[in-house]
Amino acid sequence: MGRVHPCCSEEKKVRKGLWSPEEDERLASHIARFGVSCWSSIPELAGLQRCGKSCRLRWMNYLRPDLKRGRFSQQEEDLIVALHKALGNSWSQIAARLPGRSDNEIKNFWNARLRKKLRQKEASSTAGSKEPAASHRRRGGEDGGSGTHPPAVFNPLPAPENRPRPAGYVAAPAAAGSSYDSDPSAATGSTAAAPDGSVLVAGNGAAADSVAPSPTSTSSACTEAGGCDDGFLKAMVDDASFLFGDFYLDGNQDGPISFWEGHAFS
DNA sequence: AAGATCAGCAACCGCCTGACC
DNA sequence: TGGTCAGGCGGTTGCTGATCT
Numbered sequence: 001m002g003r004v005h006p007c008c009s010e011e012k013k014v015r016k017g018l019w020s021p022e023e024d025e026r027l028a029s030h031i032a033r034f035g036v037s038c039w040s041s042i043p044e045l046a047g048l049q050r051c052g053k054s055c056r057l058r059w060m061n062y063l064r065p066d067l068k069r070g071r072f073s074q075q076e077e078d079l080i081v082a083l084h085k086a087l088g089n090s091w092s093q094i095a096a097r098l099p100g101r102s103d104n105e106i107k108n109f110w111n112a113r114l115r116k117k118l119r120q121k122e123a124s125s126t127a128g129s130k131e132p133a134a135s136h137r138r139r140g141g142e143d144g145g146s147g148t149h150p151p152a153v154f155n156p157l158p159a160p161e162n163r164p165r166p167a168g169y170v171a172a173p174a175a176a177g178s179s180y181d182s183d184p185s186a187a188t189g190s191t192a193a194a195p196d197g198s199v200l201v202a203g204n205g206a207a208a209d210s211v212a213p214s215p216t217s218t219s220s221a222c223t224e225a226g227g228c229d230d231g232f233l234k235a236m237v238d239d240a241s242f243l244f245g246d247f248y249l250d251g252n253q254d255g256p257i258s259f260w261e262g263h264a265f266s
Numbered sequence: 267a268a269g270a271t272c273a274g275c276a277a278c279c280g281c282c283t284g285a286c287c
Numbered sequence: 288t289g290g291t292c293a294g295g296c297g298g299t300t301g302c303t304g305a306t307c308t
Contacts, residue, residue, distance in 0.1 A: 018276070018302085040293060056294075057277065092296060107297070108275060116273085 015049045019058055023048055027055055028063050061102045068100035072109055080106060 015023075030046035036059070039052035048055065061067075072080070076098060083094045091103035091110075098106065 016278075038293080052293080053295090054277075060295095061276075089297065103296075104276080111298090112274065 013049060014043075014051045014054070016054075019050075019062075023050065024058070024063060027058060031059060031063075057104075061104045064102070066100060067102060072101075076101070077109075077113075080110065084110060 019027075026046045026048055027042070030042060034045070036042070039056045042048070042052055042055050043050045046055075050058075079098065080094060083097060087093050089107075091107045095101055095103040095106050
């Protein structure tokens with residue numbers, strides 16, 4: 001069987017389960033001060049009763065300053081689907097093309113989505129066109145819009161130094177999401193103003209990128225000259241091979257996310 | 267109002283791989 | 288060259304809160 005990591009063995013007393021704010025604080029401040037050199041030594045140096053692996057996981061999936069949280073946008077979702085088609089369950093590789101998202105987050109998202117789709121398939125094959133019973137009780141739903149989580153809007157995160165995670169942060173997912181959404185009205189509408197004045201479109205399967213304002217529709221946005229349209233996006237996600245260039249969501253934290261390399265969406 | 271059901275998420279577990287001795 | 292260790296990854300589980308009956 002798998003070798004038990006020395007740092008995780010029973011010899012040392014290590015805590016398990018959810019991380020407390022104090023532990024987060026210790027880990028975050030330690031890494032902020034000294035950086036990451038050796039995960040196995042970090043627990044001791046930071047005064048944590050955790051194994052190094054656990055610290056790494058916590059950092060990678062939650063404390064990392066470049067992480068954005070909240071619901072996946074429609075474009076992120078499409079990209080994940082396309083990448084998954086091309087790469088399979090290589091979550092880390094998929095995550096590498098989605099800045100601000102951890103592999104764990106993407107994996108969870110995919111599993112939830114897959115589960116949903118399987119249920120729908122099952123239901124549709126047995127009961128014709130009947131909606132699956134579970135579909136109306138979901139919180140977010142495939143529309144990517146309403147729910148307890150914020151809408152699929154790319155909110156630029158504050159700079160890492162402005163984002164001292166532990167102080168006042170709440171580990172609960174909903175709170176984590178809302179803590180980065182400064183505009184509460186964005187939770188209900190399909191558009192929101194981006195810091196640069198462009199319009200962020202979210203919900204109803206619409207693109208979540210920063211796009212030119214569209215008075216009539218939230219589902220199409222860009223032009224080939226300066227961006228794309230749904231057809232372009234669809235072609236992109238349909239053609240997985242297209243994704244193997246320098247083509248991924250750009251994690252620019254100072255502005256709305258755009259596609260990299262020649263296909264700007266704004 | 268209370269219990270059942272479900273979705274979302276955090277975290278653990280086991281395995282693999284590469285670096286080092 | 289083989290053994291050990293640490294980092295990393297994917298799969299899975301369990302908890303929590305929202306929603307429905």
